[in-house]
Amino acid sequence: APFSRPQGLRAGAGARAAAMERAWSLVNAVLFGKKDLGYERLPSIFEQVPFISNEERERQATHIASKVAFIATTVVMILANTVLLGLELDGNVGAKVEERLGYFIADLLFGAFFFGEMLLRQNQQGWDYFVDVWNYIDFMIIVLNCLDIAVATTTADTGTIRIATTLRILRLLRVTTQIKGLKAFQGMWMVIQGTVSSLRSLVWTGMFLVVVIYSFGVAFTTVVGQEASIKERWEDADVYVGSVFRSCITVLQVITLDSWASGITRNLIEKGGFMGALLLLMVLVVGSFGILNIIIALMVEKVRFLKKEQELKNGKAVKKAEEGLLAELGQDFAKADCDGSGQIDYEEFCRMLKDKSIKLKLRLLGITTEEAENFFTLMDADHSGTLTPEEFIEGLQRVQGIARSQDIA
Structure with a gap:
C-alpha cells in the first residue's frame, strides 16, 4: 500500500x-x-x-546581503544598467564588439556585479533563494547575459541571442522589491502595493471596458457606418466607423480623449445625425467619466486602505513600545526609592530624573525632564507630597497626553 x-x-x-x-x-x-x-x-x-533555527535566522539577518548599503548599491546598479541600455539602443552603435566596445566592457562589469550579487544571496538564503519568482527571473537573465557575452567574444554574429539585452529591462522591476521597508520610499511602495492589490479588480474592470467598447463599436457601425447619406456627407466615415474593428478603435480614442474633438466629434455631431451625437455622448459618460474614473478610484481606495492598515500597525507598535518604556520606568522608580518605603518625595524624584537613561526614556515618550519636574504636583493625586509607583505611571501617562495636545495646538 x-x-x-x-x-x-x-x-x-x-x-x-x-x-x-x-x-x-x-x-x-x-x-x-x-x-x-x-x-x-x-x-x-x-x-x-x-x-530555520534562530541561529540561521540571525545569520541571514546579519548577512551582507541584508545590509542597507548593499541593497542601495544594487538598486543604483540596476538603474544605471537600465539607463546604459537605453543609451546604447538610442546610440545605434551596432552589434559587433568593435563597434560597441565601451558598452561591451560596461556589460562585463555589470554582469560581474549581478553575478556576485546572486552568489551572495544564494549564500544568504540557501536553496530558499529559488522560492522567490524574482530570483528565478534574475537567475535566467544572468545566465542569458553570460551566454550573450560568450557568443559575442567567440563568434562574428553577436546578435544571435541579443534577447538577453532586452530582458535586462525586467531587472528594473526588482527595484520595487528592494525599496520595501525603506522609509524614504514608503510612499512609492504604498502606490505599488495598492496597484498590485487592486489588480484583480482592475482585470474585471478592463474586461467590462472591452465589452463596452465592442458594444458601442457595433452600435456606431450599425447606426452611422452603414448609412449611405452619412457617408456622402462625411468622406472619412469608412476610416472611423466603416467596420466594427474601426469603430472600436474610434470609441477607444474618444474614451481616452486622444485627438477626438476635431476629427471625430464634430463630424459625428454635424454629419452623423441625432443617433451619432447621442452615442458619442453615451461613450463620454460611460467610458471617460465612468469606467476610467472607476479604475482610478479602485487604486486610490486600495492605497488608502493600505495606508490606514499601516498606520494601525505602526500605532500598535508604538503603543507596545510605550508600555515597555513605562514598565522600565516603574523599575527605575523602585530603584530610586532609597528608604524602601514604596514612595518617593520631590527631592528623590528630581534626583531620579537626572539619570541619563531615564532622561532618554522620557524623551522617547515625548516628555522633557523639565515637564516631568513641573508636573510633580499633578502626579501626586492624593496631595501627600510623595509619589507611589501607581501615581508615577499614571502621572506620566497624563503628562504624555498633555505634551501631545500641546504639540497639536
Missing part, C-alpha cells in the same frame, strides 16, 4: 516541504503506479516542522 503520512500536527510551509512532498508523490507513483491516492492528503513531517 502507499506510504502513509504522519498525522496530528498542524501543517506548515516552506520550499523544502514542497520539494519533499513532490518527492513523496513521485515515490508513490513509481512504486504503486498511482499519483492520486484517493483520499485527502495529510501534512508530511517536512511541512509540520520549521527548518
